[in-house]
Amino acid sequence: MISLDHSKLLGFKLVGTQRSGAKIGSKVGFKPGRAKFGAKIGGKVGSI
């Protein structure tokens, strides 16, 4: 079995060791659509 040192993977610093369970690089930024949301969720600002 190959055991990769995750500190040498791109995106490791983004999720960090303290974020257990988070996959490396698993960050997605979204700007949710407006038409089908409630007032706040349909606002201008999406979430990461």
Add this chain to the structure above:
Amino acid sequence: MMKFQFEPSGTRANALDRAMHVSLAQSLHYISQQCLGQIDFDAVSLNRLVENISVTRYGATLFGLYYQLVDAIDDDDHTQAGHLFDRLVSEQPVSSGLQVHAIEDEWTSGQAELYRRGMSTDPTVNFSFLQPPDEMAAQFKQKLVATLDRFEPVLPEMIAEIRGLLSEIVLAVGEADAEYVFDGGSSYQLWGALFLNPAFHDTEIQVMEVVAHEAAHTLLFGLTVEEALTENDDDELYASPLRVDPRPMEGIYHATFVSARMHWALSKLLASEVLTEKERDFALAAQSEDAANFFAGLSVVEEHGRLTPTGSGIMQAAKQYMTSVINRSTGVST
């Protein structure tokens, strides 16, 4: 040029894009060394790829394949890892300029599936990314190109930053009957790609706004290669002034920053003579909403966020900009 300066910078964007490529090359080299003798792959071609990545721009597909390779190795699936090494070494540098294409206008085999996977890493969000109708995609592409051309004289550094950070804009729509659809999106795992939903953004100023929004996410991704923005765990959820559902601090931080960036872009456009009266009305309303969202998000970040030096530096610069142009008590631009 300061690394954390709030205002857009094409020079910084180019440097971040290069740094991301160099980091990928270093990591791929490390992975290949670990796999030698255990996984069947063309080591000579991979070494050539690593050298090329260090000096040449590649598209989001290469980054997506890299993350699939990591998953396959972690899953001890050596057969799949071998296939992914093959796909990696067949990747070619991207042509210069910002490419715009629909999600299933594939340049390489399996690209659409790769994109969908890269955009679906958040288990709390479930969007579909479907091929838009040809006519819709063609019209949107024309509108996008016209938007960037039209506003480039007013927003030269922002457009330069966008071109520096992004190599491609991918058009995709949601399911017609979905309750939850996306306007735009970007993924750390697909560096260089920005996803837009051509079913929205009817006007050029709306297109500019969503591109500014998503490019700001990408900028933050690029600034966090060496260090995260916050030390808060993703399990720590806070009431977000920006969404009805509680969100991790990282998400609130991102939303706060991109609000300031959209405000900046709209302010520059409003200060110019390029907008029609209708566009000015839209920009003024959106700008006011961006300011309210920024200060609402900032209050959560300041109260609960445990920011790293990187996170603190970036947010301080954004706050300095917003407080310099806004009377915080009234939300009125000064």
